Amino acid sequence: MFCTVCMFILYLTFHIQFVRSVRDDKLGLNDKDLKRKRDPIRYALSYSIAVFVIGFLLHLIIATTVDVLLLPENYRDNMNQAAALKIKQLNGKCPMITAHRGLASQYPENTLISFKAAIEHQPDYVELDFRSTVDGHLVCIHDANLNRYLGKQRPGWRDKPTESFTLQELQTLDFGSWKSSEYSNTPVATLKQVIAMFHQLDANSRRPTLMLEHKTGTVEQLLEELDAFTDTKQFIVQSFNWPFLQQLKSKRPDIRIAAIGGGDMSESMMSHILKMDCHAVHWNDQITPQIIDQFHQHGIAVWMYTLNHARQWAYANQIGIDAITTDHCDQLRALQDH
Structure with a gap:
């Protein structure tokens, strides 16, 4: 100015x-x-x-x-504060990359083709959302209803809760045409299918970690799916539902969890997160350098969602964010490798 x-x-x-x-x-x-x-x-x-x-x-x-x-209203103050605190990423390098719902900028989100496209650009994490069907299957769908995905399909189904459908019913729907006619007849992905796909990746290559975001479903349902993993370092579970994470952690202390939130973080919220034994905190751009520094002092990583512009990526890097969640993992990877 x-x-x-x-x-x-x-x-x-x-x-x-x-x-x-x-x-x-x-x-x-x-x-x-x-x-x-x-x-x-x-x-x-x-x-x-x-x-x-x-x-x-x-x-x-x-x-x-x-x-x-x-950028947030006080972004310049935040950058100055981060510089004064000398905040650095916990890994000592530039922020890691989280592919938000796969390569969601180009492909239908939360589908196998979106995840496969993202993996080609070697993100550190691939994030997905999962919900439970009425018959107990976990499927990769973000929204609480199907309105955004259906277009002209099944008008009577648009506003019904996602959890009210059976897996067989969801498998009759097209989850790709809403993005582009090029992806018509893309099927819904189940969590079981995604985990199987990740197991097929070459373990010697740069295989990303699966970031599983809980929307609905029980701890027992999730644990049954997680049994397919051979190492808990292959995945991390995150949620806005912190009681769910605490319940999961109480049953499987070896599973890494991340608390998702947004807005101003109060002292009570920070205290709560510290007691949860989280691996990371996943927040929006309202998090401050002071909060980041405090989490780092406890060995807790801080991730930021959902940043889709180079200015936002630069800002996140400057204030010490450990991982950037983006719909454009291809562009961010190219920028970091340049």
């Missing part, structure tokens, strides 16, 4: 001087025959400076507007 004000004052000073020169005919602009003969260098230089200053001002205004739209 300071640079913008300075450049604006500079432009006003130049503009006033330029207008006076034109008015007094010091540049020879009032005489058409002499327009290109009298002091053409001064005219060209003055015009070029004017264009540069206006362009620079527009750039600053656009950049400031983008920052206001994409």
Whole structure:
């Protein structure tokens, strides 16, 4: 903002001087025959400076507007505080990458083709959401109803709870056309299918960790699916439902959990999270450097969702975020590898 004000004052000073020169005919602009003969260098230089200053001002205004739209209100203070606290990522490197619902920017979210596309870009985590069907299967669906996915399919089913359908009913639906006709007839993915797909990946390659976000379903249902893993480091369970995580942790202390939340974090919330023995906290961009630093002191990673712009990625990196959740894992990976 300071640079913008300075450049604006500079432009006003130049503009006033330029207008006076034109008015007094010091540049020879009032005489058409002499327009290109009298002091053409001064005219060209003055015009070029004017264009540069206006362009620079527009750039600053656009950049400031983008920052206001994409970043939290106090982002500059946060960056200064993070620098003062010397916050660094727990892994000592740049933030890890979480593929949000797969490569959701290009493919239908939470589907096998979306997960497979994301894996090609070697994210550190692949995140998915799971819900329970009425007959006890865990399926990869984010929304509480099917309205966003169905389009013109089954109008009577759109507003019904996802949990009210059987797996067989969901398997009759197209979960790809809402994204693009290119993905028509994409089936619903079950958690069992996704885990099986991950087991088929080469263990010697850079296999991502599965980030399983609980929406609905019981601890017992989830534990039955998790038995397919040979190592608890292959996955992590996260949820907005903290009591669910505590129940899971009480039955399987070896399972890593992450508490999801958003907004301002109170001292009581932080205290609660610390008592839960979380591996990580998954928060939105309202988390502050002081909170990040406190979690780091307890060895707890801090992840941020859902960031889809390079400015947001840079901000998260500067304030010490350990993992960035994004719909564009391909772009973020390319940026980090560049």
